[in-house]
Amino acid sequence: MLEKLLAAHTAGKLKFFGDFGPLADRQAFVTFLAPLKKTRWFVYSKRPFAGPKSVLAYLSRYTHRVAISNRRLIKADADNVTFKWKDYRAEGRERFKTMTLATGEFIRRFLMHVLPKGLHRIRHYGLFANGNRAENLARIRALLKAISNAQPDRNDPPQDDADQTTRETLGPCPCCGGHRSIIEIFEQAHKARAPPSGAFRINTA
Numbered sequence: 001m002l003e004k005l006l007a008a009h010t011a012g013k014l015k016f017f018g019d020f021g022p023l024a025d026r027q028a029f030v031t032f033l034a035p036l037k038k039t040r041w042f043v044y045s046k047r048p049f050a051g052p053k054s055v056l057a058y059l060s061r062y063t064h065r066v067a068i069s070n071r072r073l074i075k076a077d078a079d080n081v082t083f084k085w086k087d088y089r090a091e092g093r094e095r096f097k098t099m100t101l102a103t104g105e106f107i108r109r110f111l112m113h114v115l116p117k118g119l120h121r122i123r124h125y126g127l128f129a130n131g132n133r134a135e136n137l138a139r140i141r142a143l144l145k146a147i148s149n150a151q152p153d154r155n156d157p158p159q160d161d162a163d164q165t166t167r168e169t170l171g172p173c174p175c176c177g178g179h180r181s182i183i184e185i186f187e188q189a190h191k192a193r194a195p196p197s198g199a200f201r202i203n204t205a
Helices: 002-010 018-024 026-037 052-063 103-111 133-149 161-168
Strands: 073-076 080-086 096-102
Touching: 002 026, 018 026, 080 103, 096 103
Parallel strands: none
Antiparallel strands: 073 080, 080 096
């Protein structure tokens, strides 16, 4: 990891702000990393005190929401941005506080919550996942066309003219534009019965 950081610094991919501005110098950055090379790093993890639900509640704030909602913004101009924030270390009314930041600093902190290009907050899987949707749909349409053009099995019962006419008049799918065809027709299991005699009475008075 330290080698990757040094390579990124050499390539000019790292930016430093505030008190860390001097680390833009290569020698200062190398000196800063030197003590870290002597440390033996281990991944430390343990069960959350409040259980898995508390972890999911925390992560849900970032997977389904933006970094800050409009209702938390109190005041904004060219110089400063004032917003509400919640201090989870405090209790009662003292938990809800306000903060004012310079506009540039506010934008920098906001962009820290924006994921790089190619990463998704929630990973979608399946045929309609955004990452491979176009390729999957093209493959599905090609396979469906191959199936529709296939010769019918000799054991299949012959189709009458009405079924063939229905197939031709279906038209393309309104969602994907692909070819539609009837795979199977289900017969009605129970026919509606007429109401018993005398069940209804019409009042003409």
